[in-house]
Amino acid sequence: QVQLVESGGGVVQAGGSLRLSCVASGRTFGNYAMAWFRQAPGKEREFVAGIARIGARAVYADSVKGRFTISGDNAKIMVYLQMNSLKPEDTAAYYCAAQPGIYLGTDETDFGSWGQGTQVTVSS
Secondary structure, three states, X not given: OEEEEEEOOEEEEXXXXXXXXXXXXXXXXXXXXXXXXXXXXXXXXEEEEEEOOOOOOOEEOOOOOOOEXXXXXXXXXXEEEEEOOOOHHHOEEEEEEEEEOOOOOOOHHHOOEEOOOEEEEEEO
């Protein structure tokens, strides 16, 4: 497993932008599928975006398509989430997740390594 640390969260007004970063340490060689999940108070953790390997097609939840962009470097296990046109309903704790291999799942059980989360709050 790798250790993941997220950063970049904060408070932003609706319509604004934030960029989340996730850096890995530990056993960082090899390819990893990387993803972002989020969890709002009182709700289950949900898939936001993911990428199986560099150059592969990214996968997005319908709720963020056209607004969020995931990018990263699988060899270094770094992943970013550019969030534009933020809405109050995007308010949540955002988590970075990683799993060895090139299979990209969209369920939290598909990932073995998790960061501690970074809070994103969008005010109306």
